[in-house]
Amino acid sequence: xxxRWHVPSASAxxxxxxxxxxxTPAQRLAVGAxxxxxxxxxxxxxxxxxxxxxYRRVACPACGSAAVVRRGLxxxxxxxxxxxxxxxxxxxxxxxxxxxxxxxxxxxxESLLGIMSHESLAGIARRGRRSPTTPPYQLAxxxxxxxxxxxxxxxxxxxxxxxxxxxxxxxxxxVSPSGRRQGAPTPATAPASR
Numbered sequence: 210x211x212x213r214w215h216v217p218s219a220s221a222x223x224x225x226x227x228x229x230x231x232x233t234p235a236q237r238l239a240v241g242a243x244x245x246x247x248x249x250x251x252x253x254x255x256x257x258x259x260x261x262x263x264y265r266r267v268a269c270p271a272c273g274s275a276a277v278v279r280r281g282l283x284x285x286x287x288x289x290x291x292x293x294x295x296x297x298x299x300x301x302x303x304x305x306x307x308x309x310x311x312x313x314x315x316x317x318x319e320s321l322l323g324i325m326s327h328e329s330l331a332g333i334a335r336r337g338r339r340s341p342t343t344p345p346y347q348l349a350x351x352x353x354x355x356x357x358x359x360x361x362x363x364x365x366x367x368x369x370x371x372x373x374x375x376x377x378x379x380x381x382x383x384v385s386p387s388g389r390r391q392g393a394p395t396p397a398t399a400p401a402s403r
Contacts, residue, residue, distance in 0.1 A: 246338055254313040258286035261301045261314075266290050270304040271297045306350050312339070320347050 222240050224232055232240070268275050269292035276293030283289055287300050302308050310317055316337060323333040323344075330344040337343075 243338075251312055251316070253285045254315045257314045258282075261287045261307075264301040266299065266301055266303075269295060269297065270299055271295055306354050312343075317347070320344060321351065324348055324351060 222243050224236050224240050229237065265288075266277055269277055269290075272292060272295040274292055274294035277290050278293060280289040280291040280298065283300065287302070289298060289300055291298050302310070307314060307317060312320075316339075320333050320337060320339075320343070323336070324330075324347065328336075330348065331341060333339070333344040334341045
């Protein structure tokens with residue numbers, strides 16, 4: 210069996226698992242500060258429930274039925290709903306980019322602002338004390354939300370555009386008749402000619 214790749218926790222310090230009495234005052238301060246910062250980033254914020262509950266669901270995201278009833282609040286204070294047609298439960302965030310989030314919504318929005326301001330994914334992870342796998346996951350969710358949005362966009366007047374290339378996965382690269390993968394993007398992923 211192959212060994213699984215493991216990303217170290219963003220809250221890890223060199224002194225984790227060491228008896229608190231054997232740490233120096235500076236080490237205890239560093240461990241406490243790191244834990245506090247991690248908890249702030251990963252605990253639900255005071256406004257998360259208000260943000261979520263600001264979007265009332267009038268239809269089931271699974272079947273589209275309008276036979277939706279409120280079913281109390283979850284542990285974080287977010288409204289729960291139940292579909293009278295298919296019987297599925299959901300929240301205002303079901304089917305959105307924030308569904309199943311573990312970060313506070315403020316942390317999510319901070320990451321999205323970093324992505325949109327062309328900050329590196331590694332920089333976003335470092336700044337937010339997050340796992341290096343979290344920003345790519347958030348970027349993938351953002352791309353799923355934006356898929357097809359640009360198809361109907363027409364910019365008026367004179368426009369200057371700067372493209373940032375997103376790497377094409379090896380599995381999506383074109384294959385030559387000899388069976389070798391080409392380095393260029395496939396026509397489906399190539400930017401439109403100007």
